[in-house]
Amino acid sequence: HAKDRHPCPGLFPVLHPYSTVGIRMLINSPSFLSEAFGYTSSNISISLPLGNPCLVTPYNNIQSSPVISVSSGHQAMYGGHVDSLTSSYCLPPIRPNGAPALESPRIEITPYPIGLHSQYNQEDETEESIPSAKRANSIVTLSLPNADNYRDPSCLSPASSLSSRSCNSEASSYESGYSYNYDNSPQNSPWQSPCVSPKGTAQDGLPACTLMNSPRHSPSTSPRTSVTDETWFTTRNSRPSSHQSYSPQHSPTPSPQTSPRVSVTDETWSVTTNQYTNSAIVAAINALSTDSNVDLNDGIPMKSRKTHNDHSPTMSLKVEPGGDDGTTIPSPLDLGVEEFQNSRMPFKKEHFCGEFLSVPQNPYTWSKPKPYISPSLPALDWQLPSCSGPYELQIEVQPKSHHRAHYETEGSRGAVKASAGGHPVVQLHGYMENEPLTLQLFIGTADDRLLRPHAFYQVHRITGKTVSTASHEVMLSNTKVLEIPLLPENNMRAIIDCAGILKLRNSDIELRKGETDIGRKNTRVRMVFRVHISQPNGRTISLQAASNPIECSQRSAQELPLVEKQTLDSFAVTGGKKMVLNGHNFLSDSKVIFVEKAPDGHHVWEMEGKVDKDAFKPTQLLVEIPPYRNQRISSPVQVHFYVCNGKRKRSQYQRFTYLPTNVPIIKTEPTDDYELSPICGPVAPGLSTVSKSFYNQQVLTTLMPSDPSTCFMGSFSSCHQRNTVMLSGSPTLNSNSKLNELSSSAYSKCLSSIGHNQLAGVQQPSAGVPIIQEVPSRAIDVPSSSPDQSSLIMLQPQVSRHLSSNSHDLRQTLYPNSPSSSPVPSNTQEAPYGQAYSPSHSSSSMTQGQQHQKTPQNSPPTNHLGSLPGLEEENSETSLPVTVKREPEELDQMYLDDGKLRAFSSTGLHS
DNA sequence: ACCCTGGAAAGAAAA
């Protein structure tokens, strides 16, 4: 029935005729998986339009069997699978205290048609066939904006948001990658969303649960459907934002392959590579461990935005100019909805029906279990090493330090370029197989905290004659990921000329339910590249490399001083030597300020270096290193400096190390430091060593505690252990250095996951949620005094102290340009943040521990990140004093309260 | 007819 009537069957909610099919698909399809995860992690609420009988039926079915299993499966996954994870990252030990909590997954059915509404609405708009009643329902809720993907999935009703996500990203990715199994089932789509067990088979309980929410899914799955999706998006978008190039995956056929160079066709590419699968998996994982918590459960966004409301009704689609490549089929987004439909609808329908039916029939389609087998791909906010075993993912050519991102209301501002002209280049070394891989690219943060997807920026796919590299988009959680083929024939090297950067309006993102970051002055990003390499043993090695920071705001790029290079990384405490700084936006009266900060953020010392005004150039400064405050340090002291053009025009902190005079000045210090980074990624030429090392170090400190007992307890420790086991067990990861990396990543993951959990707990207090239960307990506990929390507390305190202790000025000093202005670390990242930022003893100890484990090469001679030699050097040179930082009160607030306001207050803005 | 861009006005938010 649906099929006949609707051009876009996928959108159509009615399932029963195919209910069986739909279920099947759910189970098998990766997309489901992801979705399932997403749901699992967060509360699952299914919103049914009561008025709609059709829908009800399907739902019922779903609920009966599949649904319940979902949660359980989830757990199973966590508990059991973790150990067996193939990839190098570690899964967060999500397992709640006892399993029981999870046991009863709940699905809430809300009376109002929230979830569906959005989709339905669109349909309505698009198609008249939908029953009026239905429409009415849906319409009511539809207010949410479309582009939710980016903006606030959270804002959307739970169902809708989920669906949207899954559709966009994971599902789509699968499509392309795996045969079109999914394509066909427009109808599934709605059901798909829910669940698929990661392992396909495995998880005992994991049957799929199907939520119907996402009408979109279906669409996305099938190429043509994509049209609908796009349509959907467009319609929904409050603004013309249309650009968001959602389309990518939508058009399976169209995909990237078009590029001349790449011989690979979509199918080849995707199929050959498991990547897609991976991405799906990743998405799933993300949903689970990461984002899902945040957005899902709350169905309706607490905060409503004006923008959203406006649009819903409008169909105005922004039309993207053309299909990506000439070859590719225009994606729905690209075409106006109508246009698209006209051109494709017929095709779609047929296709749809046919495919849909066929899917179930063809057992083989589902046969590809690989994805399921290794369901775990690291979430995007996990910290991954850039090299492992023989493999190394390297950014051969770094992007320019400035790239003006475009708004949705603008046209594209082109691809990110390299500073020397041309475009960034990424290469995977050590890969000898003949199978192409997929290089993933997303826009990550460049602040002081751990790398994670940037909430306010998205990678934007650039296409056209000038673009030589094929690519296609996938949405993972709220992050758009560009997938680029890495071909053996190209030496596993890719020229990234197909990636631009889209800026999302701060107001849109900040309204997201789980978003704690603020967009203001948070304009620096990094291009993050990932590759997942399947090993013969079934494992998957995931590598990641992040570019140098890229300033994306027009204004900042024009005004803020930027240090790209410094000729000295360290010098004797006596100072006096001149150092050349290369960068941008230097003024004749620019000042170079050296500062030393205490772990708590206080400025222990601040000194201006003499700038040689005669030698001044807009891109170069000559500064004399000032003498350190303490001429008798016995070990190197880490300080920072920044270029200041005025009150609020400061560069980021650059690292500098003062060396004891009695010790020969070895410049290797910084280098070592740099190398230390868990991310063994080599520094790309032209990189700002300083910044790079800084980042790396952060990660290191944060992520690689050698002694878990010291820093992490409870869940953390367990995580640690688990990781260790995994690592040792994995052949590929045997090298010490690798271990480090892995462990670090594992840690980070753990941390981040914790953060998420907390977040979830905080923000998603809703009792009804099954999956989240674990989260809440943990999250809530943290602030309280439970042993396990110690770890958190340690981390937290630093953070809070850090922030709180600083007066306004301090804060600024600490985080000059960085988003830091948003003192509030997202819950998710707080722990790491704290550690990373203010190296505490614990962190240092961690480092040491690391050293033991690690290869000598990696261990820096002395890396007193946390200690203040100047102050404590006397006694603590070797043995780092253990300082327990606590600010329970603040912590409590931070964790317990949600919202930025809280964070702010607790962070000491008030101070 | 577009796509890029650089500029900059108009708005919004923070100081």
Add this chain to the structure above:
DNA sequence: GATTTTCTTTCCAGG
């Protein structure tokens, strides 16, 4: 609470 600054987002216009 008013005013000034700073930063963001939307527009324009030229290549």
